[in-house]
Amino acid sequence: EVQLEESGGGLVQPGGSLRLSCAASGFTFSSYWMAWVRQAPGKGLEWVANIEQDGSEKYYVDSVKGRFTISRDNAKNSLYLQVNSLRVEDTAVYYCARESSGWYRFFNYWGQGTLVTVSS
């Protein structure tokens, strides 16, 4: 059974940093693209970033470029999101998601999310 478990969220002041983690199990982690998707309170879903199987390719939504960094450790079956220079508008539940196989990929498994609150 595929399982994704996020951690690392919390309350942080504007300008602060956090490192979000996602522990994966139940599948061969190193074989899949992985992604972070966020959802602001009461709002819709927003793709944040994704990373190729070996970490060599990474893509980001424009609003987080230069502030967020996605990474992975295949030996630890773990995905990370380093979030720096946080803004109030970054407040959201951050979901870890596994992408499907193939060239065109969707999100076929999701974690339960970790809440990041940016407030003074």
Place this chain on the structure above:
Amino acid sequence: DIQMTQSPSTLSASVGDRVTITCRASQRISSWLAWYQQKPGKAPKFLIYKASSLQSGVPPRFSGSGSGTEFTLTISSLQPDDFATYYCQQYNSYPYTFGQGTKLEIK
């Protein structure tokens, strides 16, 4: 960026009704469209990929159609468990984008 627009934003319906949600893309995305269901406080659940392919385990009352720029999600006979928010998502190109969601409410 490709903008995804869903309609309606809210839909009131009764158990047993047939309902259809529309998703329009601002550019052609072939059939690279997925649908997700989300209940309050829960993670999204993946339902349909490639516009019309049902994920294993998803009840056959759910169906998807469309290609290019216009897509639909249809639930043939609403069940109590189906009342939720539904999102479409294009995965044709970066950045991946979602529709704003359609909240399906009990009438």
